[in-house]
Amino acid sequence: MNHVLIVDDEAEIRESLESILREEGYLVTTSATAGEALELLRDATYDVVLLDIWLPDRDGLDALNDIRQLEPMNIPEVIMISGHGTIESAVRATKLGAYDFLEKPLSLDRTLIVLRNAMKARQMREDNQEFARQFTARASVTGQSVAMKALRQQIKLMAPTNGRVLIFGESGTGKELIGRTMHAESLRKDRSFVELNCAAIPEDYIESELFGFRHGAGPSGPGGPQEKRGTFERADGGTLFLDEVGDMSLKTQAKVLRTLDEQRFLPVGASNPVHVDVRVIAATNKNLEEEIARGNFREDLFYRLNVIPFYVPPLRDRREDIPLLVKEFLQQFGQQYGRPHVEMSEDALAALKQYHWPGNVRELRNLIERVVILNPKAQRIERKHLPMLVYRSQKSPESGRSNEEFSSLLEAREAYERDYILKKLDENHGNVSRTAEGLGLERSHLYRKMKALGVSVKE
Template identity: 35%
Template sequence: MNIPSSQHTLIITDNHAEGDRLKEVLRQLLPGTITIMPLSTPHYRVLREQNPDLLLVALQQENPSGLRHLHRFHTEKENSLSIAIVPEGDRELTIEAMHSGAQAHIASPLHPEEVELVVSRVMPRTHLVSKSEIPAPKLRESDGFHGIVGNTTVMRELFDLIDRIGEEGESTILLQGESGVGKELVAQALHACSPRAGHNFVPVNCAAIPDSLLESELFGYEKGAFTGATQAKKGRFQHANGGTLFLDEIGEMRPELQAKLLRVLQEKEFEPVGGMKPVQADVRVIAATNINLELAVNEGRFRTDLYYRLNVVPLEIPPLRDRVEDIPLLLDKFTRLFNRGKQSQPKRFSANALKALQEYPWPGNVRELKNIVQRLCVLHRKAVVRVQDLPPQIVSDPELLHTPEEEEEEALSAAVQDLPDMPDMEEETDFNTRVSEFEDRLILQALIATNGNKKQAAEKLNLKRTTLLEKIKKKQLDKVFNSLQKKQA
């Protein structure tokens, strides 16, 4: 179905820079006009003067205008389509946005790939555009499959299963795997691949919510259900209606609540705490655990009937030690992630550092690796992470600490510190001079790395050997290189 050229997208935000960035991304996705207006715009102007087909509203805790825009838009316009822009991590505001009618939300600060994914998921639901008319977001290899990184056989098989299971959209799924393997990422991918992708994905960590509160969190409660319940509140099942509810650490749920969950899965309805009237639940449940549920069943800690009801489609997520070949891809993803907003290049890992990382058993799995990379990106100042820079528990082979490769990396790093630094951009600087200095730096790094072998240096720089020789002669870099060599000797 073709989109009419008269389609109008309206962005309501007080953040001009963010509005402009969002407009540029949407131009690549949607035809027609795109307008930006402030939050102070009167509600009647949005419909009478703009009458948008798609509304994107930036929400703020301190300013209720955005929520009012959403509510009025959905109250007065039939088949309205809107997306809320919510500060990252503000779950309360996200829930309020959904109550006000938003079909989806985007986290602020904006990430172009997230905008593309959300818009491409939401638009088909209103029949404004077909999938073929929205370009698929461009992902680097390190971005992986819906954010899950891996290129080993076991991971490619997992991605294929997620695709096939996700398309079905109804069956209950049980994710099993050690702590830190990325069960929530898999659950999000299953949701994104399903017909429910345009509705909410609602995660609940059953171990993080006290037993006394978990029932009301899941099913909501009626006014007067208990002391302090001054008004009714919807639970996570209702927020996930039409979408996916992810129950993490399901093995920690108390037996009484397991019985109520079993009824929801069987009857597709539940009663809020203190309520008598059943509420329909069109929700796909994805449960996850890092414990052996069969053993828990045998020990009487988990209901047998609930276990078999959850275990309709079991999915085992491999630990990191079973796919160590994926570690270079994960390092690339995490170093890029923690380098955002910095002028320097993402950190690199020496060959021996990578070998040590691949030999480590990773009891904390991908989460442990991510935490270590973040620590190195924050505390380690050099561009190259050597095996000596890794936490002591990572290095199982002491010989890796004293190899020619590590000594070469150390010498290169020391030599590079003597080269000119990048300029302070707060001060005036001559562009051509700085470009020339940067070129000198690259050439000297290549010469140091190859121990003065100009042919190999040219290959590293992807230059013709004759071109490199001309530059070295013109800039008299031979003298600088010899001086650096003497300093190291």
């Protein structure tokens, strides 16, 4: 069901529009001020906003500009309304991103036509964004290791089915990407993929996030959104991805279990149940069988979710995939930051393959982005460009011992200084004078520092 936010300081207009749109089957929330409307938009997702230009607390066009700064997936289509419309204000509204402009007194027929068209435009934009995410997901199930080949084969076999999936793996291994890939290759690929991180939602709010609420019955209370579609309803016909499902409370687990069994649920404050057709893909970094033994997870819910189990191995167990992942991320961030041909040396790759990657693929991706950003002139990423953390788990060629733990604060500081000086020398093409100036040091002082840290100009 599509959700509309009406923002107008005239109570009669709000009430009239609300009544008409409810009869047309829309979920409706109303607000009298721009400030309240922006709070509502930050707390919930709306498809279309009917926004008056003249509001008591601020100009509606300024509010429109703030709406356009929201997270991309939360930006609604905005239809401006005004009783004092001019060509100039209509043009300005369009330039700021408004979908259309309606003059008061509102024509019912025209309002409904523009609203329906705005809904279609919102859906098209959402579909395009979803396509881009799915493309990224397909590209990111990368690797030629035995584990990744088996995982891709499993996705190919299971994606076209409606079987529920439970994905196991450490944080950062790409469980969400596996879920998106499953959706992209399923029969539901033309419908929504909706995700919810169960660990990120407070217990008091997760029920409304999952099942929604009607007529102000939600946890926001007075002044909050009057109605909200939950993730189950928004995923109707598509896929719902429940991330970190092991962090869900037992109370919420019971309601999810019932919804999975009946494919229907009752939003908070509603009198009639909502029927849905949703494929659920869940993911966890916990051992759910151990959680069941501790009484933290329902055994019956585990068996409902674990129809098709997937296991995503940590990056340290498939180090042979690191060069392929690095190549993919370098291409991605090189294009993003205007350096499409950036490469990585074999020496640098060898260092990355020796690192233990506690943050898995996510950590590798973030590291590559950081290296590309911090070395804007380098078309070839060398070992010296890599951050110090890569060397902590490797043996120092001078001492032969592990740098996993520094023996003192002084040793840690010296390791950082050496890394930083090497980076600055590289930026200045080995010119010690320019490097000293950039570091705010005398040239002789930098030479002494380099000698103490074992850094040579040639290096």
